[in-house]
Amino acid sequence: MHELIAAPYLDHHLLVRPGSPKAARLPVHRYEELHTAPDTSAAPAWLADVAHQAWEIDLSGRRLGETVLVRARSPYGYGRASYELNLGCNYDCEHCYLGLKQFAGLCWPEREHLLHAIRDSGVLWLQLTGGEPMIDKLFSETYRLAYELGMMVEILTNGSRLAAPRSLTLLTRLRPNRITLSLYGATAESYDGLTRRRGAYRMFVRPRGSDPPHDHGSRGPEPPRRHRRLPDASHRWLHRLSALRHLPGMPAAGQGLPGGEGTTGQVLPTRDHKELNHDRSSSRPRF
Numbered sequence: 001m002h003e004l005i006a007a008p009y010l011d012h013h014l015l016v017r018p019g020s021p022k023a024a025r026l027p028v029h030r031y032e033e034l035h036t037a038p039d040t041s042a043a044p045a046w047l048a049d050v051a052h053q054a055w056e057i058d059l060s061g062r063r064l065g066e067t068v069l070v071r072a073r074s075p076y077g078y079g080r081a082s083y084e085l086n087l088g089c090n091y092d093c094e095h096c097y098l099g100l101k102q103f104a105g106l107c108w109p110e111r112e113h114l115l116h117a118i119r120d121s122g123v124l125w126l127q128l129t130g131g132e133p134m135i136d137k138l139f140s141e142t143y144r145l146a147y148e149l150g151m152m153v154e155i156l157t158n159g160s161r162l163a164a165p166r167s168l169t170l171l172t173r174l175r176p177n178r179i180t181l182s183l184y185g186a187t188a189e190s191y192d193g194l195t196r197r198r199g200a201y202r203m204f205v206r207p208r209g210s211d212p213p214h215d216h217g218s219r220g221p222e223p224p225r226r227h228r229r230l231p232d233a234s235h236r237w238l239h240r241l242s243a244l245r246h247l248p249g250m251p252a253a254g255q256g257l258p259g260g261e262g263t264t265g266q267v268l269p270t271r272d273h274k275e276l277n278h279d280r281s282s283s284r285p286r287f
Ligand code: SF4
Pocket: 088, 089, 090, 091, 092, 093, 095, 096, 097, 098, 130, 131, 132, 158, 182, 195
């Protein structure tokens, strides 16, 4: 599988690495050099230098075809796309825009066709979303094909399936560009109340079977950290509210947020979902 992607992007050319936020801008003649070189040729010295400097990977002595996926230029010139795999979800959040959850999605031949069309339109950054994309029965296949076609894949998810062994194996071997998680509460009560799923918080923080598989492939053993660190991270964020108030342009202590939240540095109690619902219904405009 490729380690790098060389691709036209809008009016320039980029070298990117799945799972890394870094990118290198390629002069057009360097892109053309990669595009026309045989797969069996060795990675050129300049490419090995860039790869080492940017990502600390060693391409010396390796064949171009096994390290770099060179995307063709597209006549359409798109750069980004978002694909809603389905409109179903395993949560039932009160604020959800979906209404009736639709679990249906495209069948595999249609998805293959769609993903190729997205690739051919020039898309380099592809967002997979839903509904909840990771409960989709073809999520793994869809993710893998998007990755193999040379797109930098982002997943928008509620995180409930993120640490399932199958997901961990897939996402640690084929690294996503980014995972954006919805966080629905810092306690079991608030989280389960908002998502209207008893036990959802427990599954989110430490899902059953979340131990990472032993083999994470060649890209390192780090599993997603959020299921181990979430409570600490939430508390740290609350503490940082107080520090943020001292930055220019931020409201002074006691101003801006109801009750002067965060001004004393203590961890504040999480608001109960019934209280939030009460606030919402009492402030709802009446016609
Ligand atoms: S997790 Fe997102 S898609 Fe699912 S019910 Fe909640 S808001 Fe809707």
